[in-house]
Amino acid sequence: MTLNLLQAWQSAKARLEAAGLAGPVIDARLLVEAAAGATRADIVTDPYRALTPEQEETLSDYVARRERREPVSHILGRKGFWKIMLSVTPDVLTPRPDTETLVDYALKEFPEGMAFNLLDLGVGSGAIMLAILAERRQAKGLGVDVSEEALAVARENAANLGLAGQAAFLRGDWTQGLAEASFDLVVSNPPYIASEVIAGLEPEVRDYEPRLALDGGPDGLAAYRRLAPEILRVLKPGGAFAVEIGYDQKAAVEALFREAGASGVRTLKDLATHDRVVVGAKNPLERRT
Structure with missing residues (x-):
């Protein structure tokens, strides 16, 4: 029997619910939209539109992968963050809404029209830096990451968003080789999960996210000890x-x-009222010796 958009959504939702997954309604809708080449509006305004056999097969594959706890972002190869859409691969951390707290702070600190230099340490997919640059077209950004694979994803995202002229990328070990007093804003989402905790994380994170972006050492603070100074x-x-x-x-x-x-x-704090982003400044009266 050929499925229509509404039936496909209901069927996918039922399978994900049976698998015990959180958020089955949204996940099912995203998978149906991608498999059927549909939009959210299509599901509402044209719910009886039939899927082709090929689309049904694609959807079944997508749902099976999600049942195995593969993140939707990996299945679809993309993830929305702030106001931009990013390509996502297993080589980068999937951008999360919690991190938008950081973007919101940066945009409030640096008003529209201001020219400034931004450094993103551990740039990953480019989510933080590119979200800021997309709204601050006078700004320039440098994204640093130790992973060449992650940098390739970030470069692709910058190009896709029309931000290649504002963004540069460098493979490196945090700030090694960067000059003193070079940036107006430094942002980072470093690995902060204690090593022994990783094994107990949700499969979507434990099995699919790059460990390099998760493991913060024995107490989760290793990166901050290096980064702060x-x-x-x-x-x-x-x-x-x-x-x-x-x-x-x-x-x-x-x-x-x-x-x-x-x-x-x-x-x-983030929208869930959890402590999420530590902010501060360099003393404006400080002078280099």
Whole structure:
């Protein structure tokens, strides 16, 4: 029997519910849209539109992959973040809504029309940097990552978004080789999950996300110990920083940045009211010796 859009959505939702997956309604809709070449509006306004046999086969494959806990972003090869759409592969961390807290802060700190230099450490897919650059066309960004595969994804996303002229990418180990006082804004979503915790994470994260982007060492703070003094080194006097953290890392990460000499250190909460982003600045009166 040929399925229509509504039946396909209902069938996919039922399979995902039976598999015990969270968010089956949205996941099923996204998979149907992709498999059938449809939009959300199509499902509402033309629910009885029939799928072709090829589309039904594609949808069945998509749903089977999701039942095995493969993330929707990997199945479709894309993920929406802030106001942009990004290509996503297993080589990069799937962008999450929680991280939009960081983007929101950056855009408030640097108003439209302002020219500034941005550094994204551990750029991954480019989500943070490209979301900012897309709204601040006078800005320039440098994305650094140790993974050449991740950089390839970020470069593709920059090109697809028409941001290649604003964005540059560099393979490197955090700030190694970067000059002092070079950037007005430094952002980062470093690995912050304690090594021993990773085995107990949801399969979508544990089995499909790059461990390099997850593993923060024995206590989850290894990256911040390196980043705090280095971020302050490459920031211009008066420059701002914003780093994502785990929900229980506020006190430890704030302390590391204060010890490094940052001023105005505080933590922002995400929409779920979890501590999410530590922000602060380099003293505007500081001078290099």
